[in-house]
Amino acid sequence: MRTLTRKGAATRQRILEGAAALIREHGVADTTLDDVLAGTATSKSQLFHYFPGGREELLLAVARLEADRVLEDQRPQLGDLTSWPAWQAWRDKVVDRYRRQGRLCPLNSVTSHLGSRTPGAQAVVTELMRSWQAEIAAGVRHMRDAGEIGPDVDPDRAAAALLAGIQGGVLIQMSTGETTHLEAALDMGLAHLRAGRARPGRVADGL
Amino acid sequence: MRTLTRKGAATRQRILEGAAALIREHGVADTTLDDVLAGTATSKSQLFHYFPGGREELLLAVARLEADRVLEDQRPQLGDLTSWPAWQAWRDKVVDRYRRQGRLCPLNSVTSHLGSRTPGAQAVVTELMRSWQAEIAAGVRHMRDAGEIGPDVDPDRAAAALLAGIQGGVLIQMSTGETTHLEAALDMGLAHLRAGRARPGRVADGL
DNA sequence: GATAAAATGGACCAGCAAGTCCAAAACTTC
DNA sequence: GAAGTTTTGGACTTGCTGGTCCATTTTATC
Known part of the structure; x- marks a missing residue:
């Protein structure tokens, strides 16, 4: 070929x-x-x-496709986290996306099936997480620069926590079928960011 | 038999x-x-x-075993979330447990492999999540009653968010090998609970 | 339209892993 | 120690699924 x-x-x-x-x-x-x-x-x-490469290569290609789709489905909101309403809109879009998707998470399905013998699968997920987190962190940074979030908040760490909440929410949804946890995690994360605005020093005191 | x-x-x-x-x-x-x-x-x-039932039955039994182990590994801290140091000790134990476990998560592996055709697998996970969340919520409730957390905090919802963060942190760890996200999620969750102590009304305003 | 490269059809192969089966051994109970 | 039940060994079957192969058709290029 x-x-x-x-x-x-x-x-x-x-x-x-x-x-x-x-x-x-x-x-x-x-x-x-x-x-x-x-x-x-x-x-x-x-x-x-x-x-x-047969099945393995095909599955990896599918994984890449699905990974791309994850971020695409959050556009344009994900790239524009520049105001609290924008954050809320993004939050709603994420919840909606996964509610539509239902119990099956193709990406998790594929990667966990390819398992550890195919490092490519892990790489796809890792890369997805990296850029996802980077975009969230950019939003946090923007809000921080705008004075809406305290200067002591670490954008990357906050984004990491938020991202973890999303992933966990989706994971739990896979067995329960409910988006309750996803919503709770997102809402708590956002509330925490918002709360950091007035009281510098508060956010980091649990670390 | x-x-x-x-x-x-x-x-x-x-x-x-x-x-x-x-x-x-x-x-x-x-x-x-x-x-x-x-x-x-x-x-x-x-x-x-x-x-x-052959392989399927065996896998299901393994899933149950692993599910039990998850909570057991958090004892006795999980059942005693009655002070901030206790919460911190629990947090450390969770992080440590998953750091030891490494990239492979047997429970996720088994359930995602049994897939949707075996409702039993989902049930095992759902039940684990339910009781896990219940124990966390009990801790939140205790702290709330002790006045350490604002009365407006919904213990179940807070526990759901925290649990989602844990799950997501572990999930991400499966591809990255790092516990960074798990720690970030836990720390943010705890910081948020702590922050709720002084200012009633703050926690829920993102909902 | 001739030639080479790419695309296609589908029969065939090979191996693996789940599951079956029956006979033999060990244990329980009286 | 005899009868009945449980436990065990391991060969055998079976079905599926990924992968190979080669002949044929289509497409590109000159």
């Missing part, structure tokens, strides 16, 4: 998106290569032609 | 714990029944004798 014709690229994309859709619906464990083939009207030789 | 002799019970336990140990070390996907057999010096007929 030296080059890729337009047709070839289209086929590859069809396989990738079809696989992602199936995994979103049934989970990784219940999605075989034959399922993907049937669902995308392709043959086995095509799949292995475009993903020489 | 009408009754279980002492010997039988011991064998069953040996299989269960051996399976749990293997899964802790290598993850679910890389642990076959034959691995368990080899690792516990048992034969296939024994495994299916004590776990008629």
Whole structure:
């Protein structure tokens, strides 16, 4: 596969998106290569032609796709955390996104299935977390510069805590089906940021 | 398997714990029944004798074992959140527990592998979350009654947020290998609770 | 339109791992 | 110590799924 014709690229994309859709619906464990083939009207030789690494390579590609989608789904709010209403809008969007997604988290599903033998999967998640946190931290920094948050707040650490709350909320949602925890975590995180505005020194005293 | 002799019970336990140990070390996907057999010096007929449901039943039993262990590992601190130093001690214990555990989270591994077709797995996690949150909430309630936390704080919601932070911190640790997020989430959660002490009305204003 | 490269179809293979089965040994109980 | 039950060993079956292979068709390029 030296080059890729337009047709070839289209086929590859069809396989990738079809696989992602199936995994979103049934989970990784219940999605075989034959399922993907049937669902995308392709043959086995095509799949292995475009993903020489076989299942593993395909799953990794799906993971990347889903990782990208996570941040995309938070735009444009995530990149514009410049006022309290904006933060609230972002919070609502996150909750809504995961409420729609339901119990299955494709990314977690894929990575936990690829497991530790595929370092690429961990890398995808790590990178997602890194940039996600960076964007939140940028928002915190902005608010801090605007005097809405105390100067003693560490933006990265605050963003890390917020991000952890989101992840945990989603994780819990995967078994309970409820977004209660996600909302509680986000609301507490935001309340804490807001509270830091008037009383410098308060935020860090638990560290 | 009408009754279980002492010997039988011991064998069953040996299989269960051996399976749990293997899964802790290598993850679910890389642990076959034959691995368990080899690792516990048992034969296939024994495994299916004590776990008629086969792999699925065994995995579920392992999930229960691990779920129990999670709370046990936090004792006695978890049940005694009655002063700020006690909260801090609990926080340290949690961080330490997961730092020791490393990247693999057996419970998440098992449940995400059993997937949605086994409702029992979700139930185990849900139940764990429920009681975990209840114990944290009890601590919050205690502190509130002692006047250390404002009366307007909802203990269950605060506990939910804290729990989400923990879960997310651990989840992130699974890919990064660092406990940074876990610590940030816990510290922020505790700082927020502490901050609620002096200024009633503050905590809930983000809701 | 000839040639080379890419795309496609689908039969085939191989291996693994879950699960079955039956006979033999050990234990319990009387 | 005999009868019945539980426990154990391990060979065997079976189904599935990832992966290979090669012949054929389509597409690009000149």
